[in-house]
Structures are given as structure tokens and as C-alpha cells.
Amino acid sequence: MVAMLKLLVLLVTLAGVFSVPLQDKITPRSGEACGYESCPVTENGVLNVHIVAHTHDDVGWLKTVDQYYYGSRNRVQKAGVQYIIDSVVKELWEDPKRKFIYVETAFFWKWWVRQPESIRDKVHTLVRQGRLQFVGGAWSMNDEAASHYQSTIDQFTWGLSKLNETFGTCGLPRVGWQIDPFGHSREFASLLAAMGYDGLFLGRIDYQDKSSRLHNQDMEMVWRGDDVLGKSSDIFTGVLFNTYSPPPGFCFDVLCDDEPIIDDPDSPLFNVDDKIDDFISTCFKMALAYRTDNILVTMGDDFHYQDATMWFKNLDKLIEYANLKSAKDGLNVKLFYSTPTCYLKSVRDANPELPIKQDDFFPYASDSTAYWTGYFTSRPTTKYFEREGNNYLQMVKQLQVLAGLEEHNKFVLNELKSAMGVMQHHDAITGTEKQHVTHDYERLLNQAIDDALLIARQAFNKVTQGDALKPPLFEYARCRLNESSCHASETSDQFIITVYNSLGWDLKEALRIPVVEGSYEVYAPNGQKIDSQLVPIPPLVLKIPTRHSSATHELVFIARLHALGIKSFYIKKIKKNKRDSHTHDYYNVGSNVRSHGLNVKPTIIDNFENRAKRDTSDLDITFHYYPGCVGNNRVPANRSSGAYIFRPNATSPKQLNPLTTENFNGVLVDEKRVVYDQKVLSVRRHYKELEFIENEWLVGPIDISDDVGKEFAVRYQSDILNNGEFYTDSNGRQVLKRKLNQRPQWNVTLAEPIAGNYYPVTNEIYIENGDKRLTVLTDRSQGGTSLQEGQVELMLHRRLLHDDAFGVGEALNETANGEGLVVRGRHRIFTTKDEVLLRKNILQLHQQPIVFVSEAHIPYDQWLTLDNCHRFLKSSLPDGLHLLTLEPRGEQLLLRFENYKDTNMQIDISNLFDGIKINGIHETNLAGNRWKEDVESFEWRKEREFADSFNKQYGGNGETSHVSSNGQIQDEGFNVALKGKEIRTFVIDYDLVKKETL
Ligand SMILES: *[C@@H]1O[C@H](CO)[C@@H](O)[C@H](O)[C@H]1NC(C)=O
Numbered sequence: 001m002v003a004m005l006k007l008l009v010l011l012v013t014l015a016g017v018f019s020v021p022l023q024d025k026i027t028p029r030s031g032e033a034c035g036y037e038s039c040p041v042t043e044n045g046v047l048n049v050h051i052v053a054h055t056h057d058d059v060g061w062l063k064t065v066d067q068y069y070y071g072s073r074n075r076v077q078k079a080g081v082q083y084i085i086d087s088v089v090k091e092l093w094e095d096p097k098r099k100f101i102y103v104e105t106a107f108f109w110k111w112w113v114r115q116p117e118s119i120r121d122k123v124h125t126l127v128r129q130g131r132l133q134f135v136g137g138a139w140s141m142n143d144e145a146a147s148h149y150q151s152t153i154d155q156f157t158w159g160l161s162k163l164n165e166t167f168g169t170c171g172l173p174r175v176g177w178q179i180d181p182f183g184h185s186r187e188f189a190s191l192l193a194a195m196g197y198d199g200l201f202l203g204r205i206d207y208q209d210k211s212s213r214l215h216n217q218d219m220e221m222v223w224r225g226d227d228v229l230g231k232s233s234d235i236f237t238g239v240l241f242n243t244y245s246p247p248p249g250f251c252f253d254v255l256c257d258d259e260p261i262i263d264d265p266d267s268p269l270f271n272v273d274d275k276i277d278d279f280i281s282t283c284f285k286m287a288l289a290y291r292t293d294n295i296l297v298t299m300g301d302d303f304h305y306q307d308a309t310m311w312f313k314n315l316d317k318l319i320e321y322a323n324l325k326s327a328k329d330g331l332n333v334k335l336f337y338s339t340p341t342c343y344l345k346s347v348r349d350a351n352p353e354l355p356i357k358q359d360d361f362f363p364y365a366s367d368s369t370a371y372w373t374g375y376f377t378s379r380p381t382t383k384y385f386e387r388e389g390n391n392y393l394q395m396v397k398q399l400q401v402l403a404g405l406e407e408h409n410k411f412v413l414n415e416l417k418s419a420m421g422v423m424q425h426h427d428a429i430t431g432t433e434k435q436h437v438t439h440d441y442e443r444l445l446n447q448a449i450d451d452a453l454l455i456a457r458q459a460f461n462k463v464t465q466g467d468a469l470k471p472p473l474f475e476y477a478r479c480r481l482n483e484s485s486c487h488a489s490e491t492s493d494q495f496i497i498t499v500y501n502s503l504g505w506d507l508k509e510a511l512r513i514p515v516v517e518g519s520y521e522v523y524a525p526n527g528q529k530i531d532s533q534l535v536p537i538p539p540l541v542l543k544i545p546t547r548h549s550s551a552t553h554e555l556v557f558i559a560r561l562h563a564l565g566i567k568s569f570y571i572k573k574i575k576k577n578k579r580d581s582h583t584h585d586y587y588n589v590g591s592n593v594r595s596h597g598l599n600v601k602p603t604i605i606d607n608f609e610n611r612a613k614r615d616t617s618d619l620d621i622t623f624h625y626y627p628g629c630v631g632n633n634r635v636p637a638n639r640s641s642g643a644y645i646f647r648p649n650a651t652s653p654k655q656l657n658p659l660t661t662e663n664f665n666g667v668l669v670d671e672k673r674v675v676y677d678q679k680v681l682s683v684r685r686h687y688k689e690l691e692f693i694e695n696e697w698l699v700g701p702i703d704i705s706d707d708v709g710k711e712f713a714v715r716y717q718s719d720i721l722n723n724g725e726f727y728t729d730s731n732g733r734q735v736l737k738r739k740l741n742q743r744p745q746w747n748v749t750l751a752e753p754i755a756g757n758y759y760p761v762t763n764e765i766y767i768e769n770g771d772k773r774l775t776v777l778t779d780r781s782q783g784g785t786s787l788q789e790g791q792v793e794l795m796l797h798r799r800l801l802h803d804d805a806f807g808v809g810e811a812l813n814e815t816a817n818g819e820g821l822v823v824r825g826r827h828r829i830f831t832t833k834d835e836v837l838l839r840k841n842i843l844q845l846h847q848q849p850i851v852f853v854s855e856a857h858i859p860y861d862q863w864l865t866l867d868n869c870h871r872f873l874k875s876s877l878p879d880g881l882h883l884l885t886l887e888p889r890g891e892q893l894l895l896r897f898e899n900y901k902d903t904n905m906q907i908d909i910s911n912l913f914d915g916i917k918i919n920g921i922h923e924t925n926l927a928g929n930r931w932k933e934d935v936e937s938f939e940w941r942k943e944r945e946f947a948d949s950f951n952k953q954y955g956g957n958g959e960t961s962h963v964s965s966n967g968q969i970q971d972e973g974f975n976v977a978l979k980g981k982e983i984r985t986f987v988i989d990y991d992l993v994k995k996e997t998l
């Protein structure tokens with residue numbers, strides 16, 4: 001009764017906006033049906049041709065998001081999404097037989113909020129009647145190589161929440177639609193399955209893979225997304241016949257030149273017979289590649305349907321005349337308007353036996369010289385900025401809830417969610433867009449971060465002053481730490497560092513604060529002076545063209561941070577000659593200039609390894625560049641290396657010469673700096689308290705005075721005999737085994753033996769043998785490989801002078817302030833096999849503690865009285881448990897718990913947070929848009945059973961692993977069970993209560 005009342009109140013509130021209650025608009029009336037119930041009836045024994053009218057609307061590529069939406073700058077590309085949706089709605093309204101799908105919620109939402117009530121009503125009707133269906137439905141059609149699972153889940157959550165709140169169940173996308181991304185990850189398949197999708201359609205797979213699949217009728221399969229999750233991660237996956245374009249000759253858009261269907265028998269142009277014969281024969285050809293009597297014909301392309309009349313008028317005729325001809329000539333073919341969802345339903349009804357897949361679809365090659373492995377690294381600074389954006393997003397989502405801030409903050413929160421959703425698009429994080437579009441993405445994300453920081457400032461204010469809205473004591477400035485530049489710390493004699501740790505466990509992070517030379521003291525919140533060390537900023541950093549800073553040094557200290565904690569440190573610059581024993585500067589223990597080309601062995605790494613006694617592997621770090629191929633792209637042999645394609649013009653890369661080395665050893669960190677020719681710097685450092693070796697690399701400006709584009713890579717050479725095998729992560733979650741010059745499911749011929757062995761590295765790459773392992777963690781997505789025994793190679797930066805002819809029409813030649821772009825980043829190198837330690841470090845580099853710097857307008861003594869160490873978890877989460885998401889959801893909150901171990905665990909979620917009382921929980925699917933109890937999944941017949949573990953099977957050594965099943969586990973109230981590798985999503989009723997600890 002109470003629940004009913006609540007629902008009623010909710011509905012009335014929602015309905016307040018509309019003239020008719022929302023529920024009436026979204027619930028199918030009698031005679032109406034959406035989803036599978038709205039599908040056309042297929043016939044047995046005939047070829048059922050599902051005509052799928054669609055448009056592919058890139059959320060930025062050659063034009064910016066807004067330029068595409070409004071149809072501005074049509075000379076660059078004729079595309080205006082607002083007209084597309086306007087026009088499609090009109091045409092759908094004309095004829096109930098017509099259907100259309102829409103994919104990118106970023107565009108749909110931009111359009112929806114600008115529509116009058118009359119149009120919205122029509123769209124509600126179209127959706128209720130299954131005439132307009134959503135597929136995909138995330139904010140954008142995300143890339144699958146460079147994207148991280150946390151951001152993918154977030155952008156689905158965001159897009160799907162809009163669809164659900166607007167259209168209810170009829171707006172629910174049933175299938176994934178990844179028709180343009182350049183290769184497909186296994187983790188994404190796993191995530192889609194967990195989001196309750198019934199199927200996934202792909203456009204681009206490797207040309208050799210595709211030809212063997214076409215030949216063997218393997219275009220559709222059951223893809224197992226994750227070995228540990230097993231069956232629950234299985235998803236039907238179909239590869240489209242013609243990427244996502246119409247069959248040749250059947251493009252009826254304003255953008256095409258194909259002949260329309262001319263059905264006036266008196267006209268000399270009459271072409272119905274020819275057209276229909278041609279189309280039907282194409283259909284039968286397509287049908288050979290698929291196992292059921294159904295085929296899906298994509299009728300649309302990039303930004304098609306701006307004038308939807310052209311498409312629909314011709315499709316109407318195509319369908320009508322083909323069916324007439326089939327009936328007349330007994331051709332047993334039937335055409336009808338359909339959707340991917342309806343196609344999937346027909347396939348399921350036919351219940352074919354399907355092949356299985358357990359690996360992924362990387363790397364993607366479209367012909368023998370076109371390996372799309374350059375984009376794994378293209379635009380490395382944008383890729384890093386996207387990571388930062390995610391970091392800020394996680395922080396503000398958490399703080400909005402934990403600090404109990406005002407509801408209206410959700411506007412800035414949503415702005416950042418949208419910006420991050422856009423960044424996941426397959427021409428955004430990939431770096432395959434035009435330069436001006438990159439600038440626009442960066443503008444968008446930067447603005448969104450700036451605006452959303454309002455939440456962080458209010459939260460900090462609430463913690464320190466007890467009132468979020470009081471004028472803040474501090475400015476909490478964001479610094480450009482990747483350029484070692486920070487106004488507040490380099491211009492003031494006392495300043496405050498505020499750090500937020502968005503991870504659910506206590507951790508240590510080395511902070512490096514830009515300052516001018518001097519003596520500094522660092523105080524922890526308890527008034528204790530903590531060790532710090534001053535190190536000079538390397539000259540190549542000081543010379544970064546975009547850098548505006550007077551800082552000469554970095555003040556280094558180790559911050560001990562709490563689980564979901566805010567902590568601040570007070571820094572005093574002390575008068576010279578008053579130096580005391582707590583301030584330790586570096587000791588420059590010697591530098592030398594080398595003129596010969598020998599490798600520089602990083603002795604600190606040897607020291608570390610001896611000390612840690614973990615491994616005796618002998619690690620050499622070398623830097624190299626590949627000169628890029630140049631050609632006119634007319635034939636594969638003339639392919640250029642470009643934004644998408646990696647095509648080195650050499651059988652091995654050119655190794656850089658070390659010019660100088662310097663060592664800076666101190667109380668906290670030992671550093672060895674090597675400057676190479678070609679403007680490359682490598683700082684290998686070991687923080688004595690931390691478990692890894694860090695290699696901070698700087699590349700650029702890349703010299704192109706010789707008119708040669710160059711792609712820079714680092715190689716870590718160990719003595720591990722990895723036998724041509726290496727492991728790369730899939731979107732930061734599971735790890736896949738790779739074998740040099742091989743593919744798991746078909747015999748590959750590699751005309752490009754370097755590019756064809758590159759794989760996406762979102763967070764991690766490793767090689768191993770027995771007890772030995774060498775893991776390199778990255779701070780952004782990069783391409784990586786292992787071309788020689790014992791080696792890990794990662795591509796860092798690319799500057800190219802030619803387009804590779806896949807549409808972007810520009811060379812990937814990034815500049816800043818008139819010079820080639822400089823990139824600086826970090827790798828963290830581990831030799832341990834401790835999976836928990838590694839996982840925590842992977843997450844820590846991915847979700848780096850966020851640093852704010854404020855001038856200290858108050859004296860130290862007053863600062864000491866503030867709450868400078870505040871945490872929102874009672875203690876660190878147990879090993880294996882990751883708090884993947886904590887965000888507001890109306891009056892409730894959305895929590896995601898991830899078990900990153902393979903074994904089951906049980907947690908009492910009511911006892912984790914300090915300051916939150918959990919009153920009720922309701923589980924949803926992974927994307928938070930469906931209640932768990934409403935999710936059902938399809939069963940498929942398979943040709944054979946899945947192997948226990950792909951990684952063990954791949955390579956044919958017959959080894960099998962035993963995935964821990966650990967028996968059944970069950971929830972008991974707030975005590976929830978997480979199976980190995982499981983992520984569970986809950987909507988939580990809660991109250992903020994007084995904290996127990998302070
Ligand atoms: C989806 O939206 C409907 C109303 O549109 C709402 O009743 C339902 O609770 C939503 N589902 C979830 C999982 O939020």
C-alpha cells in the first residue's frame with residue numbers, strides 16, 4: 001500500500017511536466033506492441049529479408065558534436081542530425097509498416113529536449129508501437145580498444161537511464177550495435193551480457209577472419225565474454241554482411257548517386273525488374289553466409305536519412321515489388337521492414353546451432369596493409385585527458401552523495417557524465433577525428449570538469465567548515481601536474497595540498513608538487529612533519545612549449561590516503577639556511593655524458609630487484625622510433641601510416657641514442673634520468689616505500705624536419721623466455737593471451753608483422769614464464785606488443801605527415817604553440833605475480849588520487865584545527881572488493897561492487913560506509929536500467945562447449961584450468977554474495993547519519 005502510494009506520488013510528480021501522465025504515454029495500449037512483440041511475422045521455408053533502415057551518426061568526427069547536430073559546416077560533411085530525426089519521425093508517422101532504429105542517445109537527447117509536446121507525443125506513439133526502436137542506446141557508440149570498462153558502464157548507464165525514464169520498457173534496447181568501432185573487445189561482450197542485452201551486431205572484423213567466416217557460415221556465434229563468469233557472460237554475436245552500408249546499387253539517400261526505383265512502365269527509365277532481380281540475387285548471395293532463413297540488410301550509412309522521404313519511398317517500392325515478384329515467380333523470398341531486435345528474434349526462433357568464440361576481435365585489419373593498430377596510441381594527450389575526466393567524474397559522483405550536497409548540483413554532474421559519454425565515442429578516445437574536433441572534445445571535457453568541481457569544492461568546504469555553501473577557505477585549484485606546473489604552489493610560501501582518494505582502500509601515492517627551488521616542510525593533518533624530497537625538474541620538461549610556469553623543482557612526498565578519503569597537507573617554505581633535518585633534498589650522485597650508443601642499464605632497477613628479491617630479471621629500457629610509410633593509398637602497397645593505421649616503413653625500429661644520464665638519489669626516491677636524441681627523456685624511479693619501478697617518459701616535439709613521420713615506442717627487455725606469448729588487458733578488466741604471428745581461430749597471413757602483432761593495452765601488458773613475470777601498467781591506453789623474446793613494447797606517441805585514407809582526411813600531426821606536441825606519461829613496472837597487489841595498483845594508476853593546491857590564507861595553527869583527514873568508509877574494503885560506482889540516483893544511490901578475484905566473496909554492504917545508513921537495496925542489471933528480476937536471457941545451441949579457459953587453451957598445450965565454482969552463495973539481507981569476477985549493481989535507499997569516526 002505504501003509502495004503503491006509512493007509510486008503514485010512519483011507518477012504524479014513526473015506527470016506534472018506533461019499534460020498526460022507519463023505512464024499513459026509509455027505503456028502500450030490495446031492493439032499496440034513494442035519490442036519483440038512488435039516484430040513482423042517471418043515465414044518458414046522462405047528467405048526472410050529484414051530491411052533495417054538506420055543512420056550512423058558519429059558523436060563527432062569530421063565535425064564537432066554540435067556541428068553535426070545542427071548541420072553546420074556542411075561543406076566539410078553534409079550532415080545534420082536534427083534534420084535526420086525530424087525527417088524520420090515524419091516518415092515513420094506516414095506508414096505504420098515502416099521501422100527505424102536509433103542508436104546514439106547523445107544526439108537523440110539533444111533532439112528530444114528541443115521538441116514540442118506534439119512531436120513528443122508522436123514519438124511516444126512510434127516507440128510504443130515498435131516502429132521506432134532503440135539499439136545500443138548508450139550516450140555514444142563507444143570504442144572498444146582504448147575505452148575502460150568503468151567508463152563504458154557509465155556511458156551506458158547514462159544513455160539508458162534517459163531512454164528508460166522517457167520511454168519505459170518500450171525504449172529498452174535489446175541488442176548492442178557496434179557497427180563502426182575498429183575491432184571488438186571481449187570485455188565489452190561480457191559487459192553487454194551483464195547489461196541484459198540479448199545480442200550484439202558488429203560491422204568491422206578482420207578481413208581474413210571475415211572471409212573464413214563467410215565461407216564457413218560462421219558469421220553468427222555465441223561469444224563467451226569472460227571465462228570466470230562463464231555462461232552469464234555469453235552473448236549472441238552477429239557480423240553484418242556489408243559493414244553497415246546498403247548493398248551496392250541500393251543507396252537511396254540524398255548523399256548517394258544510385259538510381260531510384262522507377263516504376264512507371266511508360267517511362268523509358270523504368271527499372272523495377274532489373275532492380276528487383278539484382279536485389280534478390282544479392283539477398284540469396286548473402287544468405288549463403290548465414291545459418292537461418294533470415295538475413296539482415298542494413299539500409300543506411302553515415303548521417304543518412306536527412307531527407308528520409310528518399311530512403312523510405314524507395315524502400316517501400318523495393319519491398320512491394322520484390323514480394324510481388326517472389327509471389328509471381330515462386331522465389332521464396334520475403335522482404336519487410338525490420339530491426340536488429342526483430343532479426344535477432346527470428347534467428348532465435350529458428351534456433352540454429354552456432355559456433356562459439358572465446359577470444360576477441362583485435363587487431364582489426366581491413367586489408368593486408370591496413371592494420372588499425374595506430375589508433376591504440378593516436379592522440380596520447382587526449383587519451384590521458386579522458387582518463388583524468390573519468391577520475392574527476394568518479395570523485396564528484398561520490399562526493400555529491402557522501403557529503404550530502406544539494407540536488408541541483410546534478411546539472412554539473414550530468415554535464416560531466418555527458419562529456420565523458422562523448423569521449424567514449426569511436427572517433428573521440430580513439431584519436432581518429434579531425435584536429436578541430438579534438439579541440440572541441442577537449443573544450444567540452446575541460447568545461448565539464450571545471451563546472452563539476454563545484455561539487456568537490458562544496459564537499460571539501462562542508463568537511464572543513466561544516467557548510468558546503470559558506471565562502472570557501474581555499475580555492476582548491478586544479479594544476480597541470482603533467483607539465484610540472486602549478487600556480488598556487490610555485491608562487492606562495494605556504495600552501496595546502498588537498499587529495500581525494502576515490503578508491504575503497506587505504507593507499508600510498510607519491511605526490512610531486514611543482515615549486516621553486518627552496519626548502520620546504522610538509523605537515524600531515526596530525527601536525528607531524530613528514531619526509532619530503534626536492535628534485536629538479538628536467539630541462540626537457542621546463543621546455544614544454546605549452547608550459548607557463550616558474551617552478552624549477554618538484555617537492556616529493558608520500559601521501560598516505562584513506563579509503564574514500566579527503567586528506568590535506570600543509571606545506572611551508574622555510575627561510576634558507578634554516579634548513580632542518582626533515583627536509584631532504586636530492587643528492588646528485590653523478591651524471592655523465594655518453595657519446596656512444598650503449599644501452600643504459602637502469603641500476604636502480606637492479607637495486608630494487610635485489611632488495612625485493614623477487615626476481616632476477618635483467619631489465620633494459622630502450623627507446624625507438626618507426627618511420628611511417630608514405631603512399632597515395634590507392635592500393636594496399638601504397639598505404640600510409642596514419643591516425644588509424646600503423647604501417648612502419650622498416651623491419652625494425654630505429655633505436656635512440658642516450659646522450660646523458662644523471663642520478664638523483666634521496667631519502668624517498670632514487671631517480672635515474674636518461675636523455676636521448678630525438679627529444680626523448682626517461683626518468684626511471686624507485687620510491688623506497690612503493691612496490692614498482694616507474695618509468696616517466698617524455699616524447700616530443702617529434703622532429704619532422706626530414707619530412708619523415710615517426711612513431712615512438714619504448715621497449716622493456718627482460719630475460720624472461722615468454723615463447724612469443726604475451727598478455728594484454730581487455731578494457732582494463734580481464735586479460736587475454738596473445739601469440740606472436742597467430743590468431744586463435746584462423747590461420748593468419750601477416751603482410752605487416754609489426755603492426756599485425758599490436759594489441760590494445762588499456763591498463764596492462766605482461767609476459768611471464770614460470771615464477772617470473774614482467775608487468776607494465778600504463779597511465780592511458782596505448783598499443784603494445786612483444787616482438788622479441790623477453791620484451792614488452794609500448795607505443796607512446798605518433799606524429800605523421802600523411803592521411804591513411806579512412807575518412808579523416810588529415811595527417812596526424814599534432815602541434816601545440818606551433819611546435820610538435822610533447823607527451824609525458826608514466827609506466828609502472830612490476831615483477832610480482834601477486835594478483836591482489838597488481839589489481840590494486842592497476843586501479844590506483846587508473847583512478848589516481850586527485851590533487852588540489854590552494855594558497856594557505858590561514859596560518860598553520862588554524863589549519864590544524866580543521867578536519868583535514870576525512871574518510872567515508874569505515875576501513876579499507878577487503879581484498880578482492882572494488883567499489884566501482886557510487887553515484888546519486890534521484891533520492892537514492894547507485895552502487896556497484898566488483899569482485900576482482902576469481903573466487904566468491906560475501907560482504908555486508910550495510911557496514912562499509914561511515915555516515916550512510918542503508919535502509920533497502922534493490923538489484924538492477926549492470927547498467928542500472930532494469931530490475932534484476934526482469935532480466936531474462938536467451939539460450940542458444942552451440943556447436944561445441946566452451947573451453948574452461950581461453951587463455952590456457954590458446955596455444956594448444958592442452959592445459960585446462962579449473963574455474964572455481966566454489967559452490968552456491970546467496971544473499972542474506974544486506975550481506976551480498978559476489979561470485980568470482982562478478983559486478984553487482986544496486987539501487988539503495990539510504991539516510992545520511994552522524995559519522996562514527998572522525
Ligand atoms: C524505468 O523507468 C520506469 C518509468 O519510466 C520506472 O518505473 C522503472 O523503475 C525504471 N527502471 C529502473 C530499473 O530504474
Ligand SMILES: [Zn+2]
Binds near residue numbers: 056057
Ligand atoms: Zn562511426
